[in-house]
Amino acid sequence: MNTEEKETQEINNENTPENTEATTDKAPETPEDKIKELNDKYLRLYSEFDNFRKRTIKEKSELYNSATSDVFKLFLPVLDDFDRAAKSVKEAQDIKSLKEGVELIRHKLIHTLKQKGLEEMDAKGKEFNGDLHEAITEIPAPSDKLKGKIVDVVEKGYTLDGKIIRYAKVVVGK
Numbered sequence: 001m002n003t004e005e006k007e008t009q010e011i012n013n014e015n016t017p018e019n020t021e022a023t024t025d026k027a028p029e030t031p032e033d034k035i036k037e038l039n040d041k042y043l044r045l046y047s048e049f050d051n052f053r054k055r056t057i058k059e060k061s062e063l064y065n066s067a068t069s070d071v072f073k074l075f076l077p078v079l080d081d082f083d084r085a086a087k088s089v090k091e092a093q094d095i096k097s098l099k100e101g102v103e104l105i106r107h108k109l110i111h112t113l114k115q116k117g118l119e120e121m122d123a124k125g126k127e128f129n130g131d132l133h134e135a136i137t138e139i140p141a142p143s144d145k146l147k148g149k150i151v152d153v154v155e156k157g158y159t160l161d162g163k164i165i166r167y168a169k170v171v172v173g174k
Helices: 003-014 017-023 031-091 095-115
Strands: 116-122 133-139 150-155 158-160 162-164 166-174
Touching: 031 095, 095 116, 133 150
Parallel strands: 133 166
Antiparallel strands: 116 158, 150 166, 158 162
16 A cells, blocks of 8 residues: 555545544534524624723723823913913013013914914915805905905914814905
């Protein structure tokens, strides 16, 4: 007997009914057993998904709270400056130094906001665009070149990382 014949013989011996029954200790499954098994799998999968959903909601909430606290931490130095300015207003004799202090605080606030991606829209003198601007009113244009353009900005518009978060409220020349 060559090696091929020996291998074929071994394979045939393994697949005899005596050997297959010995390797599988289970009795043949009934439809009820199969239903119980599938129901158990379904319940486990459902529980696993529900736990995943709850964990995801919790992580999302924690991420939001963390981001919010980071933003507030950025504004604390500006708030401290305003507190010092409010205290010095009561004691100050020199109006010029108060104006300079308030302007410095304003500049610090703007710088902090820009670091986080906030940009002010430049609207005055530009063509009115309904996607960027909100027209409050129309007035007769002071000159022909201002017809259809923004004559005045009532409230500045802002973008955050390129996305509009507040539309500019403007007066348009007609």
